Amino acid sequence: MLTFLFKRTLYALISLLVITLIVFSLSHLSGNPLDALLPDDATPQQIEQVTRHLGLDRPIWVQYLTFLQNAAMGDFGDSLKWKGQTAAEVVWERLPATLQLGGLALLISIVVALPLGVMAAVYKNTALDAVATVIALLGQSLPAFWLGLVLMWIFAVMLGWFPTSGYGGLSHMILPAVAMAWFQVAALTRLTRSAMLEVLDAEYIKLARVKGVRERRVVWKHAFRNAAIVPVTYFGVLAGSLLTGSVVIETVFNWPGTGWLAITAIQGRDFPVVQTVVLFFAVLFLLANLIVDILYALIDPRIRNT
């Protein structure tokens, strides 16, 4: 178990190192921060001055090593766009907003998709199953930004139930979180349903039934825990998709999180912030997958004991 986790962590760290290299080279290929920072009428002197000020005149590998060394210490440089803040601060400040929204979306996905998938499997080929299938298919068939806008128009503008956009409490979060979660609900419902179908055919389910376990307990205690491996595996992917989804949804709903930040930073060619966001995303993703590995072991003693 410990070796397993150790190996996983080591892999994650190696991946991270490669990711830093990719991120660094990409962001430096992607143009000069001057392009966005300077006004349309910048003079040659002004350009030169700002270049020197940003340290962009040094060789690229020196910039990378400096970056790596500093990054290891948690220093990703100063933001070029948000003056007076380090890139880490800029990202750190927006992170809660993304985590709140992503967390709620994750919660919605789980709270909706798991029961829906389980019930669809238990009541296979019934109306409930059909409804679950439709929800699942619709979610995977609509671009999130469009769904977001439609939700905004219906529930904020026409019905006035929620605020249209912006950062705020729960009421602000519901529409974007639903828009973000829908695709995940779809994927997760399908996965849960098929995993449950498989498990419900198992002999130990039959044994649980014949020993007199109540049906609800058969489903949730005996079947679900075994089927859970599949949705849990998906959580790793889910974490990544939610972060990526945040880029689009945060833009539509004007939610000041890291996804919105990433777009703004790329448009502004703010390397340090772009790098930090991508690395944050990658670290979160790798962490989520480590957690998935741990969850695996918790759920399934066969993994735990090997």
Place this chain on the structure above:
Amino acid sequence: MTKNDPILCVKNLRTELALSSGAIEVVRGVSFSVNKGETLGIVGESGSGKSMTALSIMRVLPRPIGRIAGGSIRLDGRDLVQLTESEMTRIRGREIGMILQDPHTSLNPVYTIGNQVIEALQINQQRGGLLEKAISLLKKVNVADAARRVHAFPHQMSGGMKQRVVGAISIAGAPKVIIADEPTTALDVTIQLQYLELLEQIQQETGTAIVFITHDLGIVARLCHRLVVMYAGRIVEEGTVDDVFNAPSHPYTVALLNSVPHVDRKVDRLYAIKGNPPALHEIGTGCSFAPRCPLADTRCKTVSPPTVPGKNHGQGHFAACWKTGEMA
């Protein structure tokens, strides 16, 4: 408690599976009864409907396709077919227990042995000191080192051990009837014997009735008092072990017995009988065994056979055959 009180009485049971190609009847009017403290064997090839009969009694047919289409299953006088699902849940485990075929898959891999035994105890209203009770139950089914094993997971145990645990679970509620669906098929031969001994021991201690489903006539001979032989969803012969073995009164039973040269050897398939059991949706009006039967004539193929007394007219020995009289 007298031996001749029927505790479980199945009458004219019919069970259907709704497949996409249409509903088929897999149990076609089965009747038998089991007395207190008795062991009844149900013998047949795979597909003969013996497991479906067991699942019908437990009312755990595959969902959503399986359903009981008719008949009654009286346990101690109550018709299980008429019970609601929640009433049935209270019957399972407490009044009828069941042991499944494959111990490797019938225990839940993610819970400890103790957890699964204790759950069975809880279902049967046991409270307090559950761990100790679980350990003593495990001891009862001869699980060595039960105090430690109670914390083990199924994958850490051998098949024989697991099947003992399943046995322990099935007797946790001291049921009146235990249905054992080929419980030893997946076990090694030596372990099989030990397990059968265990079942006998349990029966002696608790006086429970056992319905033992198997295709292994050797086991039947060893363990059962009476047996029914099933073919294509019907009972073709019924009687005491002695009567049936000594005077088989249905050509199918004869073929079965012939395919087992040594009573102690189990066989998986009845190679000695030519042909295969019929697909259930292809069954015609006559005797289902007719296509494979060496004695069959036109009547056999067209008219359903009557139930007639066995050859030696032993008590409770019947066969469903036109030709019983003609058999040597």
Place this chain on the structure above:
Amino acid sequence: MSRRALRRLPLVPILLLFLVLIIPAFLATWIAPHDPYISNLRARLQPPVGFGGSWDYPLGTDRLGRCMLSRILHGAKYALGISMVGIAIGAILGTALGLISGYLRGWVDVIIMRLVDITFALPSILLALALAAISGPSLGLVVLVVVFVIWGFFARQVRAETLSLRERDFVARARVAGASGGRIVLRYILPNIMNTIIVLATLQIGVVIILEATLSFLGIGIPRPAPAWGLLVADGRQLIVSNWWISLFPGLAILLTVLSVNLIGDWLRDWLDPKLRQA
């Protein structure tokens, strides 16, 4: 089994797919009522038939007076093209690496699987934005992103199946008979995982079309004036209130296509390989 499954062929989705995607993709030039690029500035923002519009433009026109129906019909080419090309490259790449990884195991396996981890861990949308900042958006970039996003799924699934197949008797027998590794992989393993690959590829079509739309929303999709569906929806989203048809109809085209592709994929999966249900 298979004959019964065949009888349950999902006819409605297949019909829809032909109607919305395949026929338009090949025949748009002949069936579209107008040139999708020619605008009629006198007929800007015409509503569709039944909402005050005329049969000249059955689904209305966009802000430059271009026929929405024609644009959607021509857009099918892009949806089909991007899915086919992107998935073909992604599937071939992923399958090749998955086969190598699963067959050779050892450090090759570790490296390839780390690559998969890395592509999953990198936020593809942000990378696409960064790449678009270098060279501007292009068709090639969209294909690249598609390949980047999907190859890992193929690699993982193919590797898992290769791992189990290589332990099977027929592979062992081939090895004993002296077949080379390449031959074993191509002759014995690959044919056995073709079903998996086909099913996965079908299910990815929906993913790709949605991805294309998302990239267009961020301004880095297929470059205008191409009438790619994602671009049409993204472009029309601002006018969602008064000129709803600009984004609704291409959105419906996406919806119907992805819906039917998924239904067909589900059916294929059940038919070809029930094991894949967890994929």
Place this chain on the structure above:
Amino acid sequence: MKLTRIAGVSLAVLLGTTVLTSAQTITVAMSPPSVETNRYWNTPGDFNLGPAMQGLVGHDPVTGMYDNSGLAESWSHNDDFTEWTFTLHEGAEFHFGYGPVTAADVVHSHTLHTGEDSTLIGVAQLKDVAVEALDERTVKFTLPRPQIDFLFAHGGRGSLVIYSKAQYDAEGLEGYDTRPAGTGEFQFVARNIGQGLTFERVENHWSGRDAEVERLVLRFIGEPATALATLLSREADMAVLPRELQPDAINAGFEAIGSSNAANQTAMLFNGTFLTEGDDKLDPTLPWLDIRIREAINRAIDREAVIDVLYDGRASILPVFGMDPRHEGYREDLAEMFEEYYGYDPERAMALMAEAGYPQDFENPVIPILSSNLAGNPEFPTMAELMQVFLDEVGFQTEIVELDWAGLGALRRAREARLFHPMRNMPVKPSAVGIGNYYASSGRPNVNYEDPVIEELNTLYAASTDPQEREELAGRIFQQAFEQYAVAPLASLSAEIMVNPETVAGWTFPGVTSAGISHFNLIEPQ
């Protein structure tokens, strides 16, 4: 028990949103600025602290002319425009008790704005300038060369905003980051990154005129559809919307308020037209180096249609990009000749193309049209497609090139933006600035067109301090640009904002800033 508490919390959350929009708060939805910071010199010049902070010079809300509504009560210059002296308003004071505005604050602010990290547009005008406090209320700028348009550096779209030295001495830059003390009719309350800014009215403002609105919220929203949604749901009282979304708001009962002057000019530039001999960045295969092609392209554009499609019909045709009646060199005659020179005439375009031998005599006949997104000009991608439609119609070969605005910036900086691309100009810019930006090497590297005639005229123009002479030179430069078809000028339009008539009665603003809106103190609530 637990349940009621949760319900209570969510109710409070729901209520929280409504409490904020009490009657005295006016919320304005607008595009986010390119840089969200309180340090003006770190932005390219799109200032969002306008309600709270001021420069030395103000603008008349109706005419847009310079006036003393800024911090300076009066100013004067020497004869050759190299020394400018400003006298500050008596009693002008900073918010939050940072005391009166003094000449020292001006010197301090100038130092901040001209530092190494300054990214301000037009900051060159302030470089190498000596600033000297003559006394508490008098400050003198000594310039290295004559600057007739020096007031521009202090006006609404200017480069110098006055920060408090007292605050800097006490708190440093962090003080500015958390709560900058300004001098305007509103004072800073909070900045929520990505969300917006909140201001509140200063009671008894030193200028003697208090704002009518108690609380002002600028809400930054990038997605136009989302901005429209906030307006229609009445979360915002006003919203800056793309013209194509304005009908939606008008249909829902909202009203448009426009700036009293044109705030924006748009054009398509023939970038890379460097006609001065021996220019190393000249690509000789550029199709529009031939003036006939430039004219043909101009003739192919139906500007009425452009205005209809892009600006909902509310704009006027722009004769010369960079020229405005408020500034030097405005030539009425050019505007009158516009139809003759630039009028929509596809036949003439085709004839010109034939005459020029298009496309067979061109090594590279394809016209690359840039499609790009620029905050504040959401119509640019549509503009590109529209241009393609026009050019295709007369037989040009075209392609659309997509690039974000920063990407275009990189190319322009390298003088390699060989594209037919959209551009906007704030007509508040003095003519000299506009000429430098678009037509003369003095504005390098970002210039799109250079020719020897203009170079010569511009040298004279830059050196001249005689108003009469300058007027004439600027006019001749515009004439040359006009006759050479140096760009394809499109439209001149005012800034418009959609308002909810239930909460806003009126607003007058001159259209002198990047966003077009200013003078928030003049918002009249209902």
